């Protein structure tokens with residue numbers, strides 16, 4: 001899967017960015033927002049699973065793993 | 078009609094994010110006196126326990142672990158309904174367990190709860206871990222900013238539990254607040270006010286605070302095209318909620334975002350004010366462990382070793398216990414046979430009831446062991462890493478990373494494996510895993526494979542360098558894996574399409590599991606099995622016994638009795654249907670008997686063929702099978718018929734206990750019956766193809 005620039009999926013390992021927007025199916029977006037990925041939140045990409053997906057994030061001082069397909073819908077700045 | 082007045086105990090709910098230590102806190106508060114029931118209409122266990130605080134009796138209720146109150150399904154709806162007193166009496170207080178290290182997320186749900194006005198106690202748990210990291214949390218300020226009682230706890234060591242109890246006592250004595258410190262999110266204040274007024278007018282809720290919280294919940298949870306499965310929402314309120322959402326959307330606003338963001342703004346303000354971090358955070362042990370355990374190479378190796386150990390232990394450690402149970406049951410049966418007068422009633426007791434109880438208890442070692450391992454893996458934090466590492470692979474067939482351990486356990490036995498699907502969060506994913514899991518070749522199929530291969534191949538038959546038996550055995554395991562994965566991919570695209578649940582996997586820090594909680598959870602699972610599935614298994618055993626024992630054949634031999642029983646007649650009746658698969662009526666009777674458990678196929682065949690005490694390794698049964706012919710003199714058990722029979726056993730749902738446990742875990746008869754149907758069709762079609770194509774090609778007939 002190729003990553004769009006400006007999406008969380010394009011962040012390099014170790015990189016940090018600020019969430020600007022979360023797009024996608026409502027239930028998925030709501031879930032991501034509720035777990036703390038609201039616009040303005042700082043995220044760090046910590047690791048990528050051995051098979052390239054999912055990815056591991058550091059958000060609000062805890063560790064969270066989501067799939068690339070969801071990360072693609074998270075815009076960063 | 079007037080019911081006798083039983084004053085129910087005031088309820089105190091315990092909620093929290095997954096991995097916050099909620100179960101440990103619940104245990105510490107209740108002292109393991111928990112009582113398990115079901116919430117009405119869903120398959121979630123309602124665990125509760127009586128506690129006495131300051132001389133006052135209260136009922137502590139454990140809510141499912143979640144990240145928020147919003148819901149799409151009835152299962153997720155439990156939390157809000159309990160909190161607002163919509164399914165049971167309104168709670169007197171609520172404990173929200175938060176992980177002190179993840180306050181920046183955990184306070185989100187705490188604020189949602191506080192907004193209802195119910196008196197709240199925040200248990201700031203894992204406070205040993207934050208203290209170790211040099212993080213300081215100002216509890217007094219946290220209390221002042223939220224209006225909640227705040228208590229520091231270290232649940233695993235019992236730290237702060239006495240204070241927590243006292244705080245619960247104080248909270249439960251307070252009246253709900255109508256002006257909680259958490260106000261309506263400003264951006265949607267007008268919308269919420271309209272909805273609140275409508276809720277009060279409809280008299281769904283009486284307390285203004287509750288109406289306000291419910292209004293927020295409705296806006297977040299209801300879905301336009303009936304995509305939600307929520308109950309108890311009056312049509313007028315549903316229409317109004319969706320109207321509000323539509324108008325907002327037309328104006329370019331996102332209501333979900335507005336509500337959630339406003340809660341998080343508040344969370345950020347609080348965290349800013351109460352948490353002090355050391356300037357130089359040190360690298361965590363968890364980081365260092367993860368660098369190895371989620372590494373492509375080393376991680377893969379550790380993963381393989383851990384899974385092998387679990388799997389091997391499941392097989393070998395449970396074996397002695399199972400043998401002990403089986404000989405115990407045989408002993409009791411023998412005792413009953415000598416103590417009771419011979420007759421149909423005694424037969425029912427021995428071969429129906431005692432055997433049925435045995436059929437239930439025999440699963441306990443494997444269920445106990447599997448849940449012990451899952452508990453160890455989960456509490457230590459490794460299970461989440463397993464899911465992280467393997468998710469990509471599982472997803473290619475529509476499953477998720479959490480399905481891996483249940484699927485693997487399926488090689489041992491589908492019954493504990495189906496129960497293990499509870500670790501999967503979304504209901505659709507859980508159902509999918511449950512439905513395909515019984516295709517994994519379980520250990521009860523092995524005696525059937527052994528009997529058949531030993532019967533149809535002379536010892537030493539080889540395919541090239543390999544022994545024919547080994548090749549066939551390997552092929553059956555491969556077939557089972559391929560069938561399970563294919564079935565998953567197909568079901569995901571058809572019956573279980575549904576909205577995709579995102580994988581949101583928290584990777585908690587590595588921790589040492591607490592043995593007491595671990596064992597308590599194992600016991601809960603075993604008990605749930607005995608009560609929920611055990612009764613069905615017992616009943617089915619008795620039905621099967623009756624099929625095999627009636628009508629009576631007087632003093633005839635066991636073989637004659639079986640041949641003219643209902644099962645025997647059924648075997649004859651289905652012969653036309655199974656003949657194209659290469660099976661005669663005797664095999665048919667064996668297949669019917671095997672419904673009790675697959676390995677019973679062997680002993681049932683032994684009775685049909687008048688062999689005393691037939692085991693899979695027994696020569697007499699093999700000889701009898703080799704000598705068996707069709708009425709026209711053709712050999713019955715040709716190698717081709719043997720392969721067809723094995724393929725049938727790989728794919729057919731020949732196991733009433735699996736059906737019983739899927740019934741318990743899915744909460745309806747629909748899914749287990751669907752599973753029975755699709756697996757039977759699959760098995761029939763595959764065996765038919767094997768036998769017919771093989772016959773045409775002249776393979777394996779000699």
Ligand SMILES: Nc1nc2c(ncn2[C@@H]2O[C@H](COP(=O)(O)OP(=O)(O)O)[C@@H](O)[C@H]2O)c(=O)[nH]1
Pocket residue numbers: 093094095096097098099100101102142202203204205206230231232233234455456457588589590591594
């Ligand atoms: N260090 C530490 N570990 C804890 C504490 N409370 C719970 N744990 C551990 O955290 C893990 C998760 O706890 P559990 O009660 O199963 O969490 P739940 O998912 O919220 O029910 C287990 O390994 C517990 O032993 C605590 O206060 N301090």
